Amino acid sequence: MTVPTFESLKLGDDIPALKVPPVSRHTLALYCGASGDHNPIHVDLDYAKSAGLDDVIAHGMLSAGYLARMLTDWVPQSAIRSINNRFTAMTHIGDSVTCTGKVVEKFEKGNEKLVRLEMQAHTPEAQTIIAEAVIALE
Amino acid sequence: MIEKKHIGHEFSPVTVPVEEGRLKFLAKALGMTQEIYTDPDAAEAAGLPGLLAPPTYPFVLEIDALELVDLVNLLGETLGKLLHGEENFTYHGPIYSGDEITVRKKITDIIDKKEGTLQFVISQTEFINQHDVKVAETLTNYVFRH
Structure with a gap:
């Protein structure tokens, strides 16, 4: 994993x-x-x-886990x-889930250099999670 | 309708052991393949005291400490009406297999929406490890459809 630096990231970067x-x-x-x-x-058709x-x-939370995995891959x-995860639509059987994120803010707080990401999980039909993350970088 | 008297309700703290097998299982379910999540020997070689718990693991602790059905019963509701609205995580430190995490959860708000056809139940939870360090906090929004 090559970790990005604070300086190397620009607003709007995916x-x-x-x-x-x-x-x-x-x-x-x-x-x-x-x-x-x-x-x-989630597992019992009769109940559903x-x-x-x-x-x-x-x-x-499965898709929220995928969003977090996108971050730990990065x-x-x-x-x-x-x-922060806000669930906006249901994910159905057979849906492929795609996670994306982009840099929307760079700021400093305390001694840390931070970037704020806007992220989303979506299926072919719908956006299923709107999310935000704050990441500390050197 | 869920009564507002539940605002401020604090659930009894529950201490949950972080099990290696459970973390491996969660990593598998989420498709996480980095060895620090799946291989205790690799985690040790990386200088970690155990497998690293993934970022959404506090949600698992939250459920282990308090089953959803217990929360729903307290509120006088049924699981079939429940949707997950939000789950927000703040991190202060890592969680590893072998840790003992105390989960302290309370209901902080109940909000009526759409003339009471929807209700949001907000909870906040703290996760404190065996060294008395608060390692994470979550905010959950449970949505009930009436």
Whole structure:
């Protein structure tokens, strides 16, 4: 990993995107067990239908995990100061999830040089998470 | 409708051990392949005291400490009405396998939207490790559809 420097980044720069294979029922079963989020709406079709949905839906936090993975593929995790995720649409079975981010602010606080990123996760149909992260760089 | 009396409710603190196997499982579920997330020997070689917990791991601790169904029951609601609105993380330090993290969660606000057909329940959670260091904080917005 070549870590970007504060000086090297410009407003509007894109960070390397992350594209994840289509979400399968297996993906959701693994995340259900691994995360401890056992809400049946993500893995039990009968339950999802009883709640008025056509099918199970992905955990929002699965895509938030992908957004965080885009960051840890780009900088060491110790550089991440905060990540805010707002869930805006559902992710369905078969959707491929793409994560993107760009630099929207450079600032200094305390002794740290920080960049603010606007990020999003989206499927072919919809933007599913609007997110923001603050990253400390040398 | 969720009653406003729950604003300020503090759940009993729960201490959760950070298990190596669980972190590996989470890394697999998220497709994280860097060895510091998956291989304890590689983590040790990198000078870390254990596997590094991924950035969204505090959410896992939050659920382990307090099952969603318990939160929903407290509020007198059902899981089927619940959507996750926001999950915000602030980081102060790393979490490693072998740590013991105390999770302190409280309900800080309940907001009615769209004439009460939607309600937002906001919680804030602190994560404190065995050295009494606050390593992370989260803010969660639970959305209930009535």
